[in-house]
Amino acid sequence: MVTGQTALSARGVRMEYRDRASDARLVAIESMDLDVGDGEFVSLLGPSGCGKSTFLKIVNGLLLATAGEIRLRTNGKGREDAMVFQDAALFPWYSVLDNVAYGLVCAGVARKEARRRAQPLIELVGLGGFADKYPYQLSGGMQQRANLARALAVDSEILLMDEPFASLDAQTRELMQAELLRIWNTAKKTVIFVTHQIEEAVYLSDRVIVMSARPGRILADIRIELQRPRALEVKRRPEFANYADQIWKLLATQAAPVGPS
Amino acid sequence: MARLRTANERLFYGVLGFVLITVIWEVAANLGLFRRSLLSSPLLIWNAAVTDFGSGTIWPHLTTSLTEYGLGFGAALAVGVPLGLAIGTFRRLNDFLSVLLFGIYSTPKAAVAPLIILVLGIGLESKVVLVFLLAFFSIIVSTMAGVQAAAERHHDIARSFGASRWLEFRSVVLPSTVPFLLTGIRIASGRALVGVVVAEELAANQGIGFYMDFFGTFLDTSRVMLGVVLLGTFGIALGEFVRRVEKRFEVWRPDIR
Numbered sequence: 001m002v003t004g005q006t007a008l009s010a011r012g013v014r015m016e017y018r019d020r021a022s023d024a025r026l027v028a029i030e031s032m033d034l035d036v037g038d039g040e041f042v043s044l045l046g047p048s049g050c051g052k053s054t055f056l057k058i059v060n061g062l063l064l065a066t067a068g069e070i071r072l073r074t075n076g077k078g079r080e081d082a083m084v085f086q087d088a089a090l091f092p093w094y095s096v097l098d099n100v101a102y103g104l105v106c107a108g109v110a111r112k113e114a115r116r117r118a119q120p121l122i123e124l125v126g127l128g129g130f131a132d133k134y135p136y137q138l139s140g141g142m143q144q145r146a147n148l149a150r151a152l153a154v155d156s157e158i159l160l161m162d163e164p165f166a167s168l169d170a171q172t173r174e175l176m177q178a179e180l181l182r183i184w185n186t187a188k189k190t191v192i193f194v195t196h197q198i199e200e201a202v203y204l205s206d207r208v209i210v211m212s213a214r215p216g217r218i219l220a221d222i223r224i225e226l227q228r229p230r231a232l233e234v235k236r237r238p239e240f241a242n243y244a245d246q247i248w249k250l251l252a253t254q255a256a257p258v259g260p261s
Numbered sequence: 262m263a264r265l266r267t268a269n270e271r272l273f274y275g276v277l278g279f280v281l282i283t284v285i286w287e288v289a290a291n292l293g294l295f296r297r298s299l300l301s302s303p304l305l306i307w308n309a310a311v312t313d314f315g316s317g318t319i320w321p322h323l324t325t326s327l328t329e330y331g332l333g334f335g336a337a338l339a340v341g342v343p344l345g346l347a348i349g350t351f352r353r354l355n356d357f358l359s360v361l362l363f364g365i366y367s368t369p370k371a372a373v374a375p376l377i378i379l380v381l382g383i384g385l386e387s388k389v390v391l392v393f394l395l396a397f398f399s400i401i402v403s404t405m406a407g408v409q410a411a412a413e414r415h416h417d418i419a420r421s422f423g424a425s426r427w428l429e430f431r432s433v434v435l436p437s438t439v440p441f442l443l444t445g446i447r448i449a450s451g452r453a454l455v456g457v458v459v460a461e462e463l464a465a466n467q468g469i470g471f472y473m474d475f476f477g478t479f480l481d482t483s484r485v486m487l488g489v490v491l492l493g494t495f496g497i498a499l500g501e502f503v504r505r506v507e508k509r510f511e512v513w514r515p516d517i518r
Binding site: 060061062079082083085088089091093094102103105106107154 | 414415417418420422
């Protein structure tokens with residue numbers, strides 16, 4: 001639900017780092033200005049190495065930007081944001097339940113209470129009955145469901161998703177996209193979703209932010225006016241193809257640069 | 262089902278191998294293929310065991326060795342694990358101590374046994390210290406390696422959700438270290454046993470190593486062999502114990518080995 005308030009506001013975010021091999025200073029993100037509205041689903045789309053994951057990590061606080069400012073709206077319930085990581089992001093030594101409860105435990109919730117609060121999220125992501133399983137007993141898609149549940153459990157304002165479906169096979173990936181929209185519709189979160197798949201970005205998002213090859217900057221901010229809720233069939237509609245085509249043309253100008261990635 | 266069968270097969274063939282060798286040994290001894298006074302025979306060893314366990318004369322030796330082993334190994338664990346975790350965690354401490362540790366780790370500790378006995382005497386203390394030295398470095402080095410092998414992405418998860426340093430340590434570092442630590446314990450348990458026997462054979466008035474050395478000088482090879490059998494049995498029991506602990510801790514990654 002978009003309330004018109006701003007959930008995230010980034011101004012002049014710049015990221016440089018020193019390349020270990022050449023000792024040269026590389027610019028990962030040139031400068032990024034971005035506003036994300038409350039309840040909006042925004043995708044960051046770009047070629048690999050464009051700094052989209054880096055931006056997410058800066059928002060999350062895992063990395064410190066070289067310059068710029070990021071403001072996040074808080075809901076007063078704890079963390080402002082929670083990250084859904086790429087593949088293999090569960091602790092193999094924890095059961096599904098303890099993995100999902102982990103964010104709450106980090107926030108200081110007692111383990112027993114954290115488990116109790118994690119349970120409904122496990123149901124929500126469709127893992128009911130798997131709470132006591134260990135990650136190795138789950139398929140890749142199920143692991144990413146648990147990964148998502150862990151982020152949802154802390155009930156943050158913003159969900160940061162870092163190519164969460166990148167390592168899934170095509171069918172599971174589609175299924176998970178539809179599932180994500182269903183869950184998003186229930187959980188009503190602001191989502192920033194990083195991907196390099198055009199079709200995934202168009203299908204999921206209210207807005208697609210197209211980024212350039214490194215150094216990353218915003219090439220275009222495209223509003224996707226496809227009706228919600230969106231079934232997977234929407235991918236076969238001509239409007240969908242038009243959006244995908246428009247973005248593809250933008251990205252085609254960003255042929256893979258030569259150099260260290 | 263398949264797993265169950267292999268476990269049973271392992272036991273079956275293990276026992277079969279043991280029985281076969283024992284029978285061949287006994288038969289060869291009876292056929293006079295070698296001198297019994299040099300290599301003894303299973304029956305003679307059995308007789309020695311019955312005599313010494315029956316009279317109880319072997320018990321003080323066993324308890325002495327077990328005490329030395331237990332104290333030395335326990336101390337190595339008690340000091341090695343926390344220190345290994347600390348060195349693995351704090352970079353400065355690592356810089357400060359790791360070269361020294363790896364240096365001592367790679368020196369043969371048994372070589373300094375005479376020195377330790379000279380300083381600490383032929384009693385319990387020298388044995389405990391030698392066992393400690395032999396076990397300690399395997400434990401600390403493997404613990405350090407375990408801490409440093411914790412995956413960066415797991416650290417990221419902890420930090421991303423704002424885990425305290427203590428929680429990050431408990432939820433990421435400790436579980437990642439367990440497999441390494443158990444390997445270290447397995448190696449250390451064998452080395453520690455060597456420590457007990459070497460020290461006792463060098464200078465002692467009690468213990469299994471002393472028992473073997475003492476009867477060896479009287480050419481009582483059956484009793485020397487009995488000592489070997491007892492050490493072997495202890496080694497097998499210990500190995501099995503560590504294996505079970507490993508299984509218990511690694512339910513979450515059964516396909517790793």
